[in-house]
Amino acid sequence: MDASTSARRLGRAAALAVAVALAVTACTSGGGGSGGDVAKSEPPRQDSQDINAKPLDQIKDGGEVRFALDQWITQWNPLQVDGGSYTDTVNLIRTVEPSLFGTDASGTFQPNPDYLVEAKVTSTSPQVITYKLNPKAKWSDGKPLSYLDFKADWQSSNGKDPAYNIADPSGYELISAVEQGADPTEVKVTFAQPYADWQNLFRPLIPAAGIATPDDFNKGWVEKIPITAGPxxxxxxxxxxxxxxxxxxxxxxxxxxxxxxxxxxxxxxxxxxxxxxxxxxxxxxxxxxxxxxxxxxxxxxxxxxxxPWDEVHISFGGNGALADQKVRQALGRALDRSALIKIANNGVPVEFKPLGNHIIMPNQTGYQDNSGDWAKFDLAAAKKLLDDAGWKEAGSGQPRTKDGQPLELHWVLSDGTQQAQLDLATAAAAMWQAAGVKVDLDKVAANDFFAKYVTPGKFDVASWRNTDSFPNSKSLANFRLPVGDNSFQNPSRLGSQEIDDLLKKAAGTVDPADAAKLYNQADAKIWELGHTVELYQRPVxxxxxxxxxxxxxxxxxxxxxxxxxxxx
Known part of the structure; x- marks a missing residue:
């Protein structure tokens, strides 16, 4: 518990402290764990990378490397919502399709010479990007890469045609024209409004021939990759x-x-x-x-x-009791994040520190903690929010009630969830019980967790990692208001026009310091919304x-x- 917690609040939370202590013990000794905590290093610096970097002449020719995969990839189109929401899909597709830019250890974009001779801003009013393509670059159907591929990616992903079930229109929705330049290897992309992170677009580039119709876009990449152009x-x-x-x-x-x-x-x-x-x-x-x-x-x-850009959070749904912002805020105030983080961090050699930002990680320039009181453990404040929302106390250990209904929520968990995260969920449920909220832990099949529960928004509470929401403009998809049935990367479907406007303005702000101010303003509103309680940046x-x-x-x-x- 925080040393500043008052004696009165400690008395009310005594049972909670026992529950958390039990969870920590279970994490320490169970499941082949270390049997005790380990010495921890500080989180790695911004520009750190640990990959045993070697020049190619020091690497053997041939051989095999074998990796685990979290789940079977069904949708291979990364521009489609079911493909774009899964990090493994995006990483693997960048190996078989053109990724025009990569990022170095500091997160700086670097052009990929296998696909680009150069790409640069050739006009600022309006913003025009001119791409010079490597003339050797060809699709597996024999066609050269061209402006037609850029045009197809833009037109399918800009959100103007609802038949395309897209992952994220960020950036694409700001483009006004895609044209051939001086010759067939040159592409000119014109923006109606400036877009700071233009290097993150067409990354990967998807072939026009593979997404010619909405049906091709949505279904043509299910269980297959029709056309490739990679190593x-x-x-x-x-x-x-x-x-x-x-x-x-x-x-x-x-x-x-x-x-x-x-x-x-x-x-x-x-x-x-x-x-x-x-x-x-x-x-x-x-x-x-x-x-x-x-x-x-x-x-x-x-x-x-x-x-990396990798965070663990607890996300709230937007239906039933959780449609009320006060209830979501109360859940945030009832959590002792430091105790939860200790559970996850126990026995791991790198320190997990509380994360105070949904958009910018602590090892990125511009980070600041915007959580304010919304992530500050205060059981009395949580109870008052629930009182104000009309949920009446029903006695010790019982869920609050409103209009004869108990305040009972369901936390959806993958049956592949590791013990430390189960312990964390158990401890969080105990914290919420102390506030009068009953939270049941419901395990579902690992392959169904995202497909049948998270992505369709069928959850009250869930926890997962958001990874690779980088550069910062990609965060818009995580928090933007849904359009029709498309929730982008925001399965809770919670948002506001103010948050959307701030994130879009930030994405169009070329000066990094000015953009960071806007991102931080948006982040403060996300905390207030009760959308997500950030826990920690997860080091790999x-x-x-x-x-x-x-x-x-x-x-x-x-x-x-x-x-x-x-x-x-």
Whole structure:
């Protein structure tokens, strides 16, 4: 508990303190954990990366690397809502489709010479970006990359045609024209309003031939990738065995990848630990006490860590009792975040610090804590908010009632959830019970968690990681108001026009300091809305097979599978 908590409040929360202590104990000793906490390093710096970086001449030709995959990828179109909401889809598709820019360890965009000769702002009023394409770059159907692909991506993703079920119109909705430039290798993109993060668009570029109609866009990439243009292509995709492989594309015009094959196998996190120890995969997450305890001394293993754009939060739905902002605010005030974070952090060698921002991570320029009182544990304040919302106390341990109905909510959890997160949810439920809110923990199948519950908004409470919401303009999709049935990346469907306007204005502000002020104003409103309680930025801590080069913990940098391999 916070040292500043008054004696009266401590008395009311005594049962809660016991519940949290039990949860911490369970996390420490259960599931093959470390049996005690470990020394913690400070979170990695902004420009840190831990990937065993090696030049290509120090990497063997050939070989295989084997990775775990959280769930089977059904929708491969990253511009479509079901594809764009899943980080693994986006990362893998950037390996088989053109990614015009990558990011380095500091999060700075760098052009990819395999696709771009250059790309730059050639006019500021209006903003015009001119792309000079690598003339060697061709799709697998033999067509060269051209302005037609840029035009198709823009027209499908700008939100003007509701038949396209898009992931995120940010940036695309600001484009006014896409044209051929001086020759077929040149593309001119004109913006109606300035857009600071233009390098993040067409990343990846999706071929016009694959999204010619809304039906192609929405259904043509289900269980398949119709056209590619990358260093790798799909080798095998065995849904029954839940195994996928990437192999070098012989038509690739760039530097040949070092590996013969990259294999991905779907498994939950707990299974991946044993699979790593059995030498069935070459990387496993070591970001929990149980995982780190089992993996830290594994044979031929290196532990690598970095801080990416990766956060863990508790998200609220917008239906039933939670349609009332006061109830959502009360849930935030009833949580002792420091106790919850301690549960998640126990036994992990990198410190998790409370996160005070939904948009900017602590290792990014412009970060500030905007949580104010909304994430400050105050049981009395939480109870008053519930009183004001009309939910009456019903006696010790009983849920409050309103119009004869109990205040009972459901926290949806994947059945693949790790023990530390289960302990965290149990502790949070105990905290809410102290305020008079009953929260049931409902486990659902891992493959259904997003598809049937989170993405359609069928939850009261849920917790997941938002990853790779970078650059900052991508945050608009996480908080913007829905349009019809399209909730973008905002499954709770909670938002406001004021938040939308601030985020859009920030995205169009070229000066980084001025943009950060607007993002922080929007973030303060998101906290007040009771949309999400941020917990912590999640550092990536992974166990990696010794000798694996150019892979591990990337921080704010992007993966490049074509450079991955085994040291000579």
């Amino acid at each position: 790798f292509r799909i080798g095998t995709a065995d849904k029954t065995a839940q195994t996928l492989s990437l192999v070098p594309d012989p038509a690739w015009w760039g530097t040949k990848p070092k590996l013969d094959k990259i294999t991905f196998r779907v498994m939950d996190k707990s299974a991946s630990i044993q699979a790593y120890l059995n030498n069935e995969i070459d990387l496993a997450s070591a970001g929990t006490a149980a995982a780190y305890g089992q993996l830290k001394n594994a044979k031929d293993t290196a532990i690598r860590a970095a801080s 801590v992974v166990a990696v097979r010794k000798g694996l080069a150019n892979y591990g913990a990337f921080g704010l940098g992007s993966e490049d599978y074509s450079k991955v391999g085994w040291e000579k």
